[in-house]
Amino acid sequence: xxxxxxxxxxxxxxxxxxxxxxxxxxxxxxxxxxxxxxxxxxxxxxxxxxxxxxxxxxxxxxxxxxxxxxxxxxxxxxxxxxxxxxxxxxxxxxxxxxxxxxxxxxxxxxxxxxxxxxxxxxxxxxxxxxxxxxxxxxxxxxxxxxxxxxxxxxxxxxxxxxxxxxxxxxxxxxxxxxxxxxxxxxxxxxxxxxxxxxxxxxxxxxxxxxxxxxxxxxxxxxxxxxxxxxxxxxxxxxxxxxxxxxxxxxxxxxxxxxxxxxxxxxxxxxxxxxxxxxxxxxxxxxxxxxxxxxxxxxxxxxxxxxxxx
Numbered sequence: 605x606x607x608x609x610x611x612x613x614x615x616x617x618x619x620x621x622x623x624x625x626x627x628x629x630x631x632x633x634x635x636x637x638x639x640x641x642x643x644x645x646x647x648x649x650x651x652x653x654x655x656x657x658x659x660x661x662x663x664x665x666x667x668x669x670x671x672x673x674x675x676x677x678x679x680x681x682x683x684x685x686x687x688x689x690x691x692x693x694x695x696x697x698x699x700x701x702x703x704x705x706x707x708x709x710x711x712x713x714x715x716x717x718x719x720x721x722x723x724x725x726x727x728x729x730x731x732x733x734x735x736x737x738x739x740x741x742x743x744x745x746x747x748x749x750x751x752x753x754x755x756x757x758x759x760x761x762x763x764x765x766x767x768x769x770x771x772x773x774x775x776x777x778x779x780x781x782x783x784x785x786x787x788x789x790x791x792x793x794x795x796x797x798x799x800x801x802x803x804x805x806x807x808x809x810x811x812x813x814x815x816x817x818x819x820x821x822x823x824x825x826x827x828x829x830x831x832x833x834x835x836x837x838x839x840x841x842x843x844x845x846x847x848x849x850x851x852x853x854x855x856x857x858x859x860x861x862x863x864x865x866x867x868x869x870x871x872x873x874x875x876x877x878x879x880x881x882x883x884x885x886x887x888x889x890x891x892x893x894x895x896x897x898x899x900x901x902x903x904x905x906x907x908x909x910x911x912x913x
Contacts, residue, residue, distance in 0.1 A: 608626075608627050608628070608669075608670045608671070608672045609624045609625065609626055609627065609633070609666060609669050609670065609671050609672070610624070610625055610627050610671065610672045610673060610674070610675060610895045610896075610897075610898035610899070611623070611624050611625070611636075611659065611662055611663070611671070611673075611674045611675070611895060612624075612625050612632075612674075612675050612677070612727075612890070612891035612892060612893070612894040612895030612896075613655075613658075613659070613674060613675065613676045613677065613891070613894055614677045614724065614727075614887065614890040614891055614894065615655075615676060615677060615678050615679065615724065616679075616724075617644045617679070617694050617751070618641060618642070618643075618644065619639055619640060619641045619642065620639065620640050620642070620654065620655050620658045621637070621638070621639045621658070621887060621890075621891065622636075622637075622638050622639075622658050622659055622662050622674075622891070623636050623637040623638065623662060623888075623891050623895075624636040624662055624665070624666055624669075624671075624895075625891065625892055625895035625896070627672065627895070627896070627898065627899050630734055630735045630892065630896075632888055632891060632892060632895075633665075635665055636662045636665045636666065637662070638658045638659070638661035638662045639658060640654045640655070640657050640658040641654075642654040644694050644695050645695075645696060645697070646697065647697050648697040648698050648701060648706070651695060651697065651698060652698075652706055652707055652710060653710065655707060655710075656707060656710035656711055659674065659707075659711055660710075660711060660712040663711065663712050663713060664712060671717065672718070672898040672899075672900075673717050673718030673719060673720065673898045674717055674718070674719045674720075674898070675719075675720050675721075675722070675727075675893075675894035675895050675896065675897030675898050676703075676719065676720070676721045676722070676894055676897075677722065677723075677724040677726075677727035677728065677890040677891075677893060677894040678721050678722070678723065678724055679691065679694060679723070679724050680723055682721060682723075684721045684722055684723065684910045684911065685907075685910045685911075685912065686702070687702055687703045687704045687719060687721055688700060688701065688702050688703070689701050689703060703719065703721070704716070704719040707719070718898065720897040720898060720903060721897075722763075722893075722894065722897055722906060722910075723754075723756075723773075724754065724890060725746070725747075725748050725754025725755060725756050725775075726756045726763050726765075726774065726893070727889075727890045727893035727894045727897075728746060728748055728754065728756070728853055728883075728889045728890045728893055729744065729746035729756030729757075729758050729763065729851075729889075729893065730756075730758065730761070730763065730892075730893030730896055731885055731888065731889035731890060731891065731892035731893030731894075731896070732744065732746050732851050732853070732883060732884070732885060732889045732893075733746070733758040733761050734761060734892060734893065734896060735885065735889075735892050736851065736883065736884040736885045736889055737849065737851060737879075737881050737883075737884045738758065738849055738851055741848040741849045742759065742760055742848055743757075743758070743759050743845060743846055743847050743848045743849075744757075744758040744759075744847070744848065744849055744851065745757055745758070745838075745841070745842060745845060745847040745849070745850050745851070746758065746850075746851045746852075746853065746883075747776070747790075747838070747850070747851075747852055747853070747854075748852075748853045748854035748857075749790055749791070749852060749853070749854040749855070749856035749857060750791065750792060750854035750855040750856055751791060751792055751793075751855075752777060752787055752791050753776065753777040753786055753787045753789075753790040753791050754775075754777065754854070755771075755774060755775060755776040755777070756774045757769075757770045757774045757841075757845055757847075761902070762902075762905045762906065763906060763909070764845075765909045765911075766909060768844070769844050769845045769846075770841065770844075770845055771841065773911060776837065776838075776841065777790075779837075781833075781836075781837055782833075786837055789830075789833050789834075789837070790830075790833070790834055790837065791856075792809055792810055792855070792856065794830070795807075795809075795810050795813055795826055795830070795856075796809065798826055798829075799813060799822060799823065799826060802822050803822050807823075809855075810855065810856050810858075810859055811855075811858070813826060813827075813859075814858070814859050814862065817862060824862075827859060827862035827863040827866075828862075828863065828865070828866040829866075830863045831863030831864065831865070831866035831867035831868075831870065832866050832867070832870050834863070834867055835866075835867050835870030835871050835874070836870065838850070839870075839871065839874045839876055842871075842876050842878065843874075843876055847878055848878060848879075849878055849879045849880075849881070850878060850879070850880045850881075851881055851882075851883055851884075852880070852881070852882050852883065853882070853883035853886060853889060854883075857882045857883055857886075858882075860882045864880065867880065868880060
């Protein structure tokens, strides 16, 4: 394992990103980075060929180095134990498909590569706890804010998905919050919907609201509100888990300076004191975390708690 590489893969709704990682050093190899865009609703063979094209681009740059396999940061629902897609809102044509059997024949290798799978938000958190700011802390909570609300709880580098101290599977998105669920409030669509409700106007996303914040009072007011709501949602879990640090990733993390003051103030008012920082690694966190799935000293701790679907 000392000189072995693995490939980390981040599967998104519009693109695949992959890169090789030196497992022992936890070092991503920038020259192997590859990315392909696609339509997730396309036929299975089309999606798989895009995935294979990206992976082959990475594989061809390894120069024969030992390769442990491929780890995937994969959205759910997904049978992570067996590598079978159970998604219907994304990748509907891949439903019930065994990904290793379908993808391996398309890869530029002489043999089938081992493949392992884990939730995308969890992989992001594993990467941050392994090689990001979280590496200095024992209990790390990571959230991702973007088109959806992801979360993970890490203790000494290992995802915690069971027990009274964390929500089931470490997921907060589905929990009741205000008049809906957390995902309704901590995603891009909340910003867009709230701005439309207050002004009757549409915006393309959070980036546009950030650009408007200096001159548009409505846009400016949304970020403090978001910060207070986010604190209200997280406080019980940060307290129960005994979190040492909170790391925030996803596209909305770019707006952190706009919602951080109110978010931090709400935490302090609830006597929750811990560092709150935006992701250091951003997209690379999921690549590092997924690549680490091929580390045989790490994987058994994760595999033990994979959900049964």
